[in-house]
Amino acid sequence: MERLASIQARIEAALPEAKLALAANPGASGQHSLVVEAAHLEAVARRLRDDPELQFDYLSNVTGVDWLDRVETDKVRVKREYQGEEIEVEESVERRVPGYLEVVYHLYSVARGTGPLVLRVRTGNRTDRVDVPSLANVFRGAELQEREVYDLFGVVFTGHPDLRRLLMWEGFSGHPMRKDYVEPDDYEYEPTPHGEVAAKASRRYAKRGQP
Amino acid sequence: MSVEGAGLIRGFIETGRNLVGSYVDPRRWVTVQYPEERRATPENSRVYPFLVYDGADPEEGLRCVSCKICEKECPPQCIYIVPAQDERGRPRKHPAIFDIDISVCMSCQICVEVCPFDSIKMDQAYAWDREDRFGGLLLHKADLARPNRYYRELHPAEARVVDEHLARERELRESGVRAAVRASLPGSGEPGGGT
Amino acid sequence: MESDLRSELSRQGVMIVSLEALYNWGRSNSLWPLGFGLACCAIEMMAASMARFDLARFGAEVFRPSPRQADLMIVAGTVTKKMAPQVVRLYNQMPEPKYVMAMGACAISGGPFKQGYNVLKGIDRYLPVDVHVPGCPPRPEALIEGLMALQRRIMRQRLTGPERPRHLQAGEASELPVPTLGARDIEPPYHAAVWRPPRVARAS
Amino acid sequence: MIDRGGSRRDECEAGGEDAGRLEVSMGPQHPSTHGVFRMDVVLEGETVVRLKPVFGYLHRNHEKIAEQTTYLGSMPYTDRLDYFCSLTSNWAYALAVEKLAGLAVPERAEYLRVITAELTRLQNHACQMGFMLQDLGAMGTPMMYAFREREKILDLFESLTGSRMMCNYMRFGGCRADAPAGWIEAARGVVGDFPRFLDEYEALLATNEIVMARTQGVGVLPRDLAINASASGPVLRASGVGYDIRKTDRYGVYDRFDFRVPVGDHGDCYDRFMLRLLEMRESVKILEAALEQIPAGPVIDGKVKLRNFKPRAGEAYGRIEGPKGEIGFYLISDGSASPYRYRVRPPSLINLTALEEMCLGQKVADVVVILGSIDIVLGEVDR
Numbered sequence: 001m002e003r004l005a006s007i008q009a010r011i012e013a014a015l016p017e018a019k020l021a022l023a024a025n026p027g028a029s030g031q032h033s034l035v036v037e038a039a040h041l042e043a044v045a046r047r048l049r050d051d052p053e054l055q056f057d058y059l060s061n062v063t064g065v066d067w068l069d070r071v072e073t074d075k076v077r078v079k080r081e082y083q084g085e086e087i088e089v090e091e092s093v094e095r096r097v098p099g100y101l102e103v104v105y106h107l108y109s110v111a112r113g114t115g116p117l118v119l120r121v122r123t124g125n126r127t128d129r130v131d132v133p134s135l136a137n138v139f140r141g142a143e144l145q146e147r148e149v150y151d152l153f154g155v156v157f158t159g160h161p162d163l164r165r166l167l168m169w170e171g172f173s174g175h176p177m178r179k180d181y182v183e184p185d186d187y188e189y190e191p192t193p194h195g196e197v198a199a200k201a202s203r204r205y206a207k208r209g210q211p
Numbered sequence: 212m213s214v215e216g217a218g219l220i221r222g223f224i225e226t227g228r229n230l231v232g233s234y235v236d237p238r239r240w241v242t243v244q245y246p247e248e249r250r251a252t253p254e255n256s257r258v259y260p261f262l263v264y265d266g267a268d269p270e271e272g273l274r275c276v277s278c279k280i281c282e283k284e285c286p287p288q289c290i291y292i293v294p295a296q297d298e299r300g301r302p303r304k305h306p307a308i309f310d311i312d313i314s315v316c317m318s319c320q321i322c323v324e325v326c327p328f329d330s331i332k333m334d335q336a337y338a339w340d341r342e343d344r345f346g347g348l349l350l351h352k353a354d355l356a357r358p359n360r361y362y363r364e365l366h367p368a369e370a371r372v373v374d375e376h377l378a379r380e381r382e383l384r385e386s387g388v389r390a391a392v393r394a395s396l397p398g399s400g401e402p403g404g405g406t
Numbered sequence: 407m408e409s410d411l412r413s414e415l416s417r418q419g420v421m422i423v424s425l426e427a428l429y430n431w432g433r434s435n436s437l438w439p440l441g442f443g444l445a446c447c448a449i450e451m452m453a454a455s456m457a458r459f460d461l462a463r464f465g466a467e468v469f470r471p472s473p474r475q476a477d478l479m480i481v482a483g484t485v486t487k488k489m490a491p492q493v494v495r496l497y498n499q500m501p502e503p504k505y506v507m508a509m510g511a512c513a514i515s516g517g518p519f520k521q522g523y524n525v526l527k528g529i530d531r532y533l534p535v536d537v538h539v540p541g542c543p544p545r546p547e548a549l550i551e552g553l554m555a556l557q558r559r560i561m562r563q564r565l566t567g568p569e570r571p572r573h574l575q576a577g578e579a580s581e582l583p584v585p586t587l588g589a590r591d592i593e594p595p596y597h598a599a600v601w602r603p604p605r606v607a608r609a610s
Numbered sequence: 611m612i613d614r615g616g617s618r619r620d621e622c623e624a625g626g627e628d629a630g631r632l633e634v635s636m637g638p639q640h641p642s643t644h645g646v647f648r649m650d651v652v653l654e655g656e657t658v659v660r661l662k663p664v665f666g667y668l669h670r671n672h673e674k675i676a677e678q679t680t681y682l683g684s685m686p687y688t689d690r691l692d693y694f695c696s697l698t699s700n701w702a703y704a705l706a707v708e709k710l711a712g713l714a715v716p717e718r719a720e721y722l723r724v725i726t727a728e729l730t731r732l733q734n735h736a737c738q739m740g741f742m743l744q745d746l747g748a749m750g751t752p753m754m755y756a757f758r759e760r761e762k763i764l765d766l767f768e769s770l771t772g773s774r775m776m777c778n779y780m781r782f783g784g785c786r787a788d789a790p791a792g793w794i795e796a797a798r799g800v801v802g803d804f805p806r807f808l809d810e811y812e813a814l815l816a817t818n819e820i821v822m823a824r825t826q827g828v829g830v831l832p833r834d835l836a837i838n839a840s841a842s843g844p845v846l847r848a849s850g851v852g853y854d855i856r857k858t859d860r861y862g863v864y865d866r867f868d869f870r871v872p873v874g875d876h877g878d879c880y881d882r883f884m885l886r887l888l889e890m891r892e893s894v895k896i897l898e899a900a901l902e903q904i905p906a907g908p909v910i911d912g913k914v915k916l917r918n919f920k921p922r923a924g925e926a927y928g929r930i931e932g933p934k935g936e937i938g939f940y941l942i943s944d945g946s947a948s949p950y951r952y953r954v955r956p957p958s959l960i961n962l963t964a965l966e967e968m969c970l971g972q973k974v975a976d977v978v979v980i981l982g983s984i985d986i987v988l989g990e991v992d993r
Contacts, residue, residue, distance in 0.1 A: 141840025186595050319689075457754050
């Protein structure tokens with residue numbers, strides 16, 4: 001965490017307009033990450049690569065994550081009047097957090113043998129503001145992986161030299177790795193159905209007029 | 212190296228050694244004349260699951276208690292279980308239907324690992340070629356049941372551990388039953404003659 | 407011809423064989439597979455053709471790179487929806503008589519990957535499969551068993567009569583319609599002429 | 611700054627107008643694309659002037675399936691990613707989950723992991739060389755030799771894990787089962803015999819004039835591009851970058867073994883070929899030491915639950931040096947029984963990033979050699 005904070009300070013000193021945020025990882029791995037604003041992503045990545053003290057020259061992994069709209073409850077302490085007295089009570093307030101898509105980058109340094117440095121960048125929402133600048137001009141290694149994220153999650157990488165679907169066919173609609181993707185209905189023959197498959201298969205059988 | 216073609220000639224010498232060697236050196240004579248000559252599969256080898264039964268009756272002796280853990284944990288979801296019911300419609304600890312679709316099974320052995328009753332084990336029979344996919348590759352309870360004897364032959368070391376473990380459990384259960392019976396007897400305390 | 411007469415003749419040094427048996431014997435012992443690997447099973451298929459298992463002993467080691475020269479299509483591995491039109495097209499390019507073997511769980515039913523959105527749940531939705539060899543992947547021995555089963559099936563075929571195989575029936579088409587890729591799924595989901603799944607009655 | 615092949619492409623395009631241009635779709639059914647891989651190649655005469663790889667013909671939705679199943683349920687699916695190297699994929703996944711949940715691995719299990727991973731490397735490299743030479747036109751012989759050795763290693767895998775290819779052997783916090791009686795001795799025998807095969811292979815091929823003519827100077831990947839394009843494994847090291855995760859991350863017990871990391875000079879197909887040969891010799895050294903040092907003890911942390919395994923919320927990226935390169939798993943847990951996000955970092959796919967640059971200006975017959983020298987497996991490229 002301290003090391004990440006020092007990297008953050010170093011980048012912010014070099015690029016004063018770019019604001020980075022630390023995102024702590026509650027798990028056991030201790031791999032915390034830096035959240036970058038999309039507008040400054042390319043500059044930050046270039047700086048991380050070219051800074052002689054950091055030299056994060058190897059972009060190992062690029063991936064997308066789909067975060068759905070969710071409702072979070074915050075506990076807030078509010079002052080209430082109760083039987084003439086003012087007391088402090090705890091109330092839970094529901095807060096709607098709009099969903100977004102996230103692109104996660106894992107950087108390593110071949111020159112120094114350090115890493116991973118985890119960068120995250122978030123889109124505005126899941127529907128129309130889904131563009132993120134491409135890193136393919138800084139790291140060639142992002143090229144195919146960004147195409148995959150575009151294909152499976154629907155993040156549009158601006159400035160990508162060749163942004164096409166990578167895995168699914170041309171003409172396919174939808175982004176299958178999104179959490180709300182509805183899978184095609186091809187459950188015509190399911191001899192061992194249970195769980196979700198049973199429900200899907202029975203719907204399908206009903207359509208075919210089968211028991 | 213300097214002579215053009217020396218590397219090629221060296222390669223030919225190597226293939227020549229192999230050619231001759233394959234007639235004299237057993238390490239180079241590797242072909243197994245399959246249908247006539249079969250290699251023994253190692254003990255750990257696994258293909259598809261089967262159900263173990265104790266005693267002589269493949270229906271009543273099944274160890275499976277229809278707890279559906281394997282059905283839930285099976286990664287490709289190829290197991291289908293319906294528990295049997297007694298006359299009054301209550302579930303019995305016995306499967307009425309136990310099907311495995313071996314056209315889906317990925318031979319991963321996770322059903323064996325999660326089964327708490329040692330009732331599902333891995334078979335080593337691999338020849339399952341069928342012309343009919345629908346009838347031939349869906350195995351039912353009767354196709355799956357194998358005696359414990361068969362399991363002991365396939366996996367002797369593993370079966371020894373399992374048998375010991377089951378025997379110990381049975382003993383514990385019986386002594387527990389005995390203790391419970393003793394406790395319920397009026398004026399107990401004296402060790403009676405065992406049942 | 408009666409079998410005891412034939413065995414009597416052969417004891418006298420006269421070999422008599424029907425044209426049918428000779429034809430089938432020739433066909434079944436020179437099955438040239440299409441060198442066509444899709445996924446994991448293809449590695450076991452290669453292992454079967456290598457020194458230890460030696461498919462050459464069955465006359466089936468000549469893996470042809472071109473469908474035009476192949477008799478047997480071993481569908482070895484997962485057929486994805488993106489790949490399915492190509493598989494059908496390859497089948498159409500093979501000359502008659504042609505046979506299909508579905509090798510491995512994925513080719514038969516989609517196998518472990520059958521719940522995937524891009525995985526075809528069995529190549530028999532589009533192609534008539536002669537032998538299914540289950541396994542994940544099948545051992546080379548299992549593939550050899552499957553090949554022998556196919557050989558037996560070829561030995562059984564009649565050259566005349568209503569039960570003669572497809573390639574000897576004048577009206578039968580040897581090409582099948584190639585599915586197309588739609589916006590969400592492959593279309594059609596199966597060919598009704600080829601694939602007739604039984605009704606499965608299961609309480610869900 | 612980064613050469614995306616532009617200069618070379620311009621050179622090629624300046625040469626002739628569109629006269630004699632030929633567009634060829636190599637694959638998805640092609641004897642030398644190692645599965646269902648497709649390249650759209652534009653040729654001028656026999657020279658490649660453009661090459662676009664097309665993926666997805668084996669996209670079997672591994673990540674989606676894994677996000678719908680339990681952590682344990684994904685383990686057998688990792689076998690089927692890179693179906694030559696199921697054990698290294700197992701290890702990378704187990705390592706990522708162990709990081710995610712903070713689990714320790716008993717010492718004997720770490721040794722078993724090293725042994726199985728290095729055996730996997732031996733059989734993968736041997737077969738890769740066989741395939742590459744098959745693409746060169748050496749039909750049969752090198753593959754036969756490689757598969758002969760591979761069968762011996764697969765026999766070891768089968769008696770240890772129960773399956774020849776789909777081992778499903780590692781578990782979170784250890785390995786599924788201990789080595790059966792006599793297995794270590796059998797493994798010693800196979801490892802002891804292996805250098806003989808390497809000598810044979812070297813005599814057969816290393817100085818073969820045809821192999822040298824077809825591979826030297828073909829498919830050059832410059833050092834800077836190799837790093838920038840995130841190449842990994844033998845492809846990266848053949849370009850002169852001594853980056854090996856076994857040395858950098860020191861995962862498992864690799865810091866206890868003495869081995870070198872071979873590095874190439876030219877980054878061409880011949881270097882990648884020879885580098886694998888040298889790597890196998892180093893693997894044999896590691897194996898001999900590991901089989902000697904392996905301690906007694908448990909092979910799995912008995913406290914780790916097999917069912918209802920729910921690591922607390924968080925994320926982890928775990929990676930190891932697989933035979934094909936850096937194979938990593940990125941997992942996000944939301945505290946439930948299945949991962950919220952499950953991502954495989956596929957070395958085979960990412961090593962193909964610079965494929966076009968390596969192929970431009972070469973003859974079409976060299977494309978299959980270059981592809982063979984990168985060593986891809988489609989199960990991992992498309993997942």
